[in-house]
Amino acid sequence: MIVCVCNNISDREIRQAADLGLNTMSALRDDLGVGTCCGKCKSCAKTVLKEYRNAGAGQAPAMTAKSVAFPRRTQAA
Ligand code: FES
Numbered sequence: 001m002i003v004c005v006c007n008n009i010s011d012r013e014i015r016q017a018a019d020l021g022l023n024t025m026s027a028l029r030d031d032l033g034v035g036t037c038c039g040k041c042k043s044c045a046k047t048v049l050k051e052y053r054n055a056g057a058g059q060a061p062a063m064t065a066k067s068v069a070f071p072r073r074t075q076a077a
Pocket of ligand 1 (some may be wrong): 004026035036037
């Protein structure tokens with residue numbers, strides 16, 4: 001399911017990012033761009049992240065996307 005339409009970020013990508021240590025909304029914003037355009041996805045992204053953490057996943061130590069070469073998506077022109 002697409003969570004952030006503006007940046008084409010899915011719930012799966014959010015969980016993958018959490019597995020890499022991007023387990024806060026600010027990390028998702030900074031590294032994936034979640035919520036950086038219209039902001040309508042913030043609530044859903046928070047829910048995906050919270051449910052994933054509550055399931056015991058996505059607890060890796062924090063690292064940046066730059067250190068793991070996680071590509072940031074950009075909107076097509
Ligand atoms: S849907 Fe995520 S910023 Fe617009």
